[in-house]
Amino acid sequence: MEQLLYVSEIVVNGLMTGVMYALVALGFVLIYKASGVFNYAQGVMALFAAMTLVGIQQGQVPFAHLINALTGMHVSNFGWNVPAVLAIALTAGVMVLLAIAIQKLVLQHLVGQEPIILFMATLGLAYFLEGLGDVMWGADVKTLDVGLPQGISDAAEALTARLTGYGFFIDRLDIWAAIIATALVAALVAFSQYTKQGRAMRAVADDHQAALSVGISLKFVWIMVWSIAGFVALVAGIMWGTKSGVQFSLSLIALKALPVLMLGGFTSIPGAIVGGLIIGVGEKLFEYFVGPMIGGATETWFAYVLALGFLVFRPQGLFGERIIERV
Amino acid sequence: MIYREAGDFKTTYQADNQTFPLRLDRMGYYAILAVAFLVIPFVISDYWATSVMVPFLIYAIAALGLNILVGYAGQVSLGTGGFMAVGAYATYKLTTMFPDVSILIHVIVSGLVTALVGMLFGLPSLRIKGFYLAVATLAAQFFLIWLFNKVPWFYNYSASGQITMPERTVLGQIVTGPATPAWAKYLVCLTFAVALAWLARNLTRGTIGRKWMAIRDMDIAAEIIGVNPLTAKLTAFGVSSFLIGIAGALFFSIYLGAAEASEAFGINKSFLVLFMVIIGGLGSIFGSFAGAAFMVLLPVFLKNVLSGSLGWPTDLAAHIELMIVGALIVFFLIVEPHGLARLWRLTKEKLRLWPFPH
Numbered sequence: 224m225e226q227l228l229y230v231s232e233i234v235v236n237g238l239m240t241g242v243m244y245a246l247v248a249l250g251f252v253l254i255y256k257a258s259g260v261f262n263y264a265q266g267v268m269a270l271f272a273a274m275t276l277v278g279i280q281q282g283q284v285p286f287a288h289l290i291n292a293l294t295g296m297h298v299s300n301f302g303w304n305v306p307a308v309l310a311i312a313l314t315a316g317v318m319v320l321l322a323i324a325i326q327k328l329v330l331q332h333l334v335g336q337e338p339i340i341l342f343m344a345t346l347g348l349a350y351f352l353e354g355l356g357d358v359m360w361g362a363d364v365k366t367l368d369v370g371l372p373q374g375i376s377d378a379a380e381a382l383t384a385r386l387t388g389y390g391f392f393i394d395r396l397d398i399w400a401a402i403i404a405t406a407l408v409a410a411l412v413a414f415s416q417y418t419k420q421g422r423a424m425r426a427v428a429d430d431h432q433a434a435l436s437v438g439i440s441l442k443f444v445w446i447m448v449w450s451i452a453g454f455v456a457l458v459a460g461i462m463w464g465t466k467s468g469v470q471f472s473l474s475l476i477a478l479k480a481l482p483v484l485m486l487g488g489f490t491s492i493p494g495a496i497v498g499g500l501i502i503g504v505g506e507k508l509f510e511y512f513v514g515p516m517i518g519g520a521t522e523t524w525f526a527y528v529l530a531l532g533f534l535v536f537r538p539q540g541l542f543g544e545r546i547i548e549r550v
Numbered sequence: 551m552i553y554r555e556a557g558d559f560k561t562t563y564q565a566d567n568q569t570f571p572l573r574l575d576r577m578g579y580y581a582i583l584a585v586a587f588l589v590i591p592f593v594i595s596d597y598w599a600t601s602v603m604v605p606f607l608i609y610a611i612a613a614l615g616l617n618i619l620v621g622y623a624g625q626v627s628l629g630t631g632g633f634m635a636v637g638a639y640a641t642y643k644l645t646t647m648f649p650d651v652s653i654l655i656h657v658i659v660s661g662l663v664t665a666l667v668g669m670l671f672g673l674p675s676l677r678i679k680g681f682y683l684a685v686a687t688l689a690a691q692f693f694l695i696w697l698f699n700k701v702p703w704f705y706n707y708s709a710s711g712q713i714t715m716p717e718r719t720v721l722g723q724i725v726t727g728p729a730t731p732a733w734a735k736y737l738v739c740l741t742f743a744v745a746l747a748w749l750a751r752n753l754t755r756g757t758i759g760r761k762w763m764a765i766r767d768m769d770i771a772a773e774i775i776g777v778n779p780l781t782a783k784l785t786a787f788g789v790s791s792f793l794i795g796i797a798g799a800l801f802f803s804i805y806l807g808a809a810e811a812s813e814a815f816g817i818n819k820s821f822l823v824l825f826m827v828i829i830g831g832l833g834s835i836f837g838s839f840a841g842a843a844f845m846v847l848l849p850v851f852l853k854n855v856l857s858g859s860l861g862w863p864t865d866l867a868a869h870i871e872l873m874i875v876g877a878l879i880v881f882f883l884i885v886e887p888h889g890l891a892r893l894w895r896l897t898k899e900k901l902r903l904w905p906f907p908h
Binding site: 519 | 626677678679680681682684686688689692693695696699700770817824828862863865866869872873874875876879880883887
């Protein structure tokens with residue numbers, strides 16, 4: 224009984240981690256559906272967004288390091304603090320600017336190239352953004368605090384203790400992440416179903432040429448999609464940044480989102496969520512049951528191997544569109 | 551001696567199909583080989599060997615290997631770092647188990663071991679395609695690195711978890727370990743690079759290379775005209791991993807001397823080699839060398855300019871370097887998706903018409 228409860232605690236925590244993975248994966252799916260670009264830079268965008276948020280919040284001078292090196296001055300801070308809500312709004316603005324820049328400087332010139340070329344371009348973009356983030360805001364580990372509650376949730380512990388006699392350890396941040404992720408997905412679904420722009424987005428996702436022929440501006444839709452993906456990256460960045468600090472390893476969660484996508488299918492929003500949950504729970508359980516036998520730290524590879532094994536049986540993922548190939 | 555084919559008559563099929571059909575090209579190639587083998591070893595300094603020539607040659611081998619897989623066979627792989635680690639650890643285990651056997655044989659056997667591992671991880675490519683495959687190769691990357699970190703047998707139960715290359719000799723000359731002279735390191739790597747480039751060139755223009763290219767261009771169509779995808783894809787993975795394994799073995803035994811799996815062969819190495827292939831040119835032997843040279847020289851150059859001449863702090867220089875590398879990759883893809891090799895080819899076309907381009 225005790226063991227069962229402990230395992231279910233692991234499952235609950237795995238679900239919460241899965242939500243976080245799904246948040247990153249969501250950004251991938253949005254861009255992939257709308258423009259066929261497999262955006263490797265999504266994770267770095269999350270890192271960049273989180274860095275920008277911290278920088279704006281703490282009133283850092285952007286490029287302070289570079290300015291100091293060039294002019295010999297010693298600037299670092301404007302000396303003010305921006306409230307969290309305003310900082311988030313400003314960061315969202317920065318992400319929109321970034322989306323426009325990416326569209327104008329990169330994607331526009333690569334229209335009609337093979338998908339693999341586009342993928343590699345986003346790899347380059349990831350490196351560029353990583354460097355840009357470091358040059359703008361400095362590479363030191365930052366703590367991000369936008370007022371989200373953290374630490375063990377007493378309410379959840381009390382509730383589970385009353386129901387089962389065993390208090391579950393659940394991070395309050397994880398609960399908030401789950402709520403925010405749900406809201407975000409609901410908002411995205413509503414946006415794509417009920418607004419004109421959302422319909423345009425789905426049309427483009429369906430067929431670029433057909434969308435063009437009925438008068439939808441591809442340029443606008445792509446900027447919009449990258450902006451939304453930037454916003455999703457911001458949300459993911461806030462969550463992960465609050466959880467484990469804003470640092471380079473944040474961009475590596477993008478890599479974790481890849482098996483999530485493979486499980487769920489690149490083209491499916493529900494797939495991203497379900498895939499995230501499966502991987503979140505799966506890696507926690509595997510680490511608990513099998514990990515001690517083979518040396519632990521299996522979380523680094525379990526997700527990939529699971530996805531790999533799974534794909535051999537279902538190459539398009541759980542919810543992906545069936546891959547039809549013709550000569 | 552103007553660069554053109556006029557007057558260069560081919561009388562046999564063989565002459566018509568040789569790698570360098572133009573006489574000037576051929577001479578240039580022999581001249582470069584002569585300089586590389588007979589001049590550079592005598593003048594090379596420690597700095598040039600360790601920071602430029604040796605990494606360039608080793609990365610060129612790795613890039614050749616990856617280029618066979620990505621550029622010729624069209625199977626994108628992000629597992630290069632993991633496969634290099636296989637080569638490195640195989641060399642380490644072999645050379646500590648059989649200290650009397652020549653290190654050169656160990657390096658080649660390590661390549662074969664890596665080829666087997668590569669073919670194993672290449673099996674899913676029969677079912678999985680495109681991006682899905684790229685992500686699937688990440689499984690190889692992370693799993694292999696984890697394996698080498700967690701199973702003490704691989705690093706002979708050493709306390710630090712590192713592998714350290716013992717001193718080994720070839721023909722009485724020390725080639726590994728800290729006492730190795732610069733020219734010996736260089737010469738070993740050069741020999742491997744030239745031999746493997748020759749191998750890769752001849753494989754890619756033969757039957758097997760054509761099969762790979764057919765698979766790359768459209769695998770279903772290739773299957774219909776009689777290319778067996780199983781053998782074509784697995785040989786591509788095998789040959790590619792063989793080269794990458796040798797690169798990893800040399801990287802560890804000659805260049806680093808001591809290594810730790812996640813640090814020396816992490817995911818960044820996979821991306822670095824992939825960038826070399828992209829910038830150099832997909833599906834080109836010359837491109838693999840050009841890309842490797844570019845990616846090895848660029849950081850050295852930027853470091854000298856930014857922190858050397860301008861006196862910027864090193865961390866800032868490192869970040870700017872990231873930006874420049876990223877921007878260059880995007881720039882290359884926009885301007886010339888076929889990389890440096892394509893630019894080189896265009897230059898040669900221009901040269902053939904010079905000085906009367908019309």
